[in-house]
Amino acid sequence: MTTNWIDAAAEGDVPPDDVIGVAVAGRDIALYGVEGQVFATDNLCTHGHARLCDGFLEGHEIECPLHQGRFDVRSGQPTCAPITEAVRCYPVKIEAGRVWLALD
Template identity: 45%
Template sequence: MRAYRKIFSLEKLPEGSKVQVEVDGMEIGLFRVNGTVYAIDNICSHARAPLSDGELDGYEIACPLHGARFDIRTGEAKTAPAYEPVACYDVKVEGDDIYIAL
């Protein structure tokens, strides 16, 4: 069973924002879209660039190096040059706190 780790307060992730966090040595991108928080591996599966540095457009984040786009809900690679998905993590919000299952 995966344990949930408290990340920080929901107020630190305003609507439409993105941030990189490090949890247990892993770089995770957090995104808040339409009131929901999503968590994915923050490293592009093609160029190894930090996805949270890219442009967030709806539910897609673009790699800042080559523009490959990933769905933050599923981790699916939506456009070339990336073909491999990135991992997604379960997120829950309890009160004002964000937790990620690892």
Template identity: 55%
Template sequence: MTLWIDVAAEADLFEGAGIAVTPEDQDIAVFKLEDGGVFAINNLCSHGNAKLCDGFVEGHRVECPFHQALFDVRDGTVSCGPATEPVKSWPVKIENDRVLLKLDQ
């Protein structure tokens, strides 16, 4: 079963920054990019125990606050090490000024 879960108000998002949400006990970081796109990836860096929502965002990449690995917030791929494993990305939609994530159950 696929569920769309309401996780935040669109107004809670700021360009170039991430927020942490925890729908269904998943730790997820949601980012709003300068072009207005909204994306969600797992919040925990695949290299170390760092929260990606606390990382520096430039363009479509977030920098891990611990070891400076870069992840593409659009799909979770690694752009620069030391991380080598991508993080999971989650489908996002905006509906009635709310941010919804698609979670598979």
């Protein structure tokens, strides 16, 4: 199976230790800069329907701005209440200064 990589952003647009929201192929995606790496998840919290890019990133955890639940941006798994359902993560590769996502 061939992976379809989609150009999501310039690597320089993803700030270190912060998160941005981007539209990629009609999807709302959050891109996180953590320890020199870029991670990607859906941008909508699975609990309160808030945009994660409006939350607070601390290490590998993004805190939802609505009810302060958190997700691990590497796996999408919830790390504290009230969140119980994981957020979808996407594979990321950096090539030629661009952030590419596999949304399949």
